[in-house]
Amino acid sequence: MEKTKDKRREKISVATEIDRLEERRARCQDNLERAEFRSRKEKLSEKERQELIDEMAIMNERVQQLDNELKMLRGENRRNMLLSVALLAISALFYYLFYFEEDL
Template structure:
């Protein structure tokens, strides 16, 4: 099952993966907000309150993990963009040197 997910992720673009992780992060944040609201507004037993705090801890860990993955993917996206721009500049330079200068002669 994990290998299938990895192969599927290899076929997706970095931007698509960033969007997917941002959506997951948003859902985690919404869940965290709901749990925090519930812990403040409801009168809970000590066990229920502890369960909610454990759930909040787990959700916070997920959010931190997603933030790290997003940071990595954004860095990769920046690197890909810089590579694309540099290839465009090199292509324009070659065009100018080889084709544009030939027309002037």
């Protein structure tokens, strides 16, 4: 199962993966805010309150994991951008050298 996920992710661009993770993080954050609002506004039994606190802890962990994944993907995206700019600069340099050197 993990290998098929990895193969599917290899075909997805880094920017698409970043967008997907940001959407998941926003949903988790919304759920966390709803749970916090519920814990403040509703009168819950001790058991319900503990379950809600446990659920909020799980959501906080998930948000932190998504933040770490986003940080890693943004770093990878930055490296890809720098590589693209470097290749463009090298290509422009070669074009300039070969095209304008013939004129001299």
